[in-house]
Amino acid sequence: MSAEIEEILKRYQSYPNVAGIIILDPFAIPIKTTMDYTLTVHYAAVVHTLAAKAAKMVSSLDANNELMTIRLRTKQHEVVIVPSESYIIIVVQKPGE
């Protein structure tokens, strides 16, 4: 399990301009983070409910469809949310140069 998490971390750290990575368990508990504690807990709380809402939205529009990723582009950075069966992965990217 821990090796799998390290693997996920390594994979997303290879993305360009990564400012931080948070891995949550399915109950929104942070199990790995590269960001500070306060921000991690805050991200965990808001991303968890947003991901649940988005997944419900997708399946309500089409029961055969399924959410893969959410990408939030903001003025300051981009947040990629990858909900999987075992984890919710949050990657914060700074805008490219």
Place this chain on the structure above:
Amino acid sequence: MSAEIEEILKRYQSYPNVAGIIILDPFAIPIKTTMDYTLTVHYAAVVHTLAAKAAKMVSSLDANNELMTIRLRTKQHEVVIVPSESYIIIVVQKPGE
């Protein structure tokens, strides 16, 4: 106003693999759509609440930040949501070949 909407529609129609475009007013009322009525109304309802939740999430993490776009990648297509001051634009794209 109507010319502006036609302009928005034309711009997003030039995107690759566009399956449908819906333009909502800030109260989630569809003012232009290329999709069927039932699906348009359904999208309007779910996207409106998701966009509001995502915008609140972004500003709650950082009061100086602002949401620009939401991109939902699903098994079947990609949904791009662009909330602006006057409109919420929804673009449904089929996956690229």
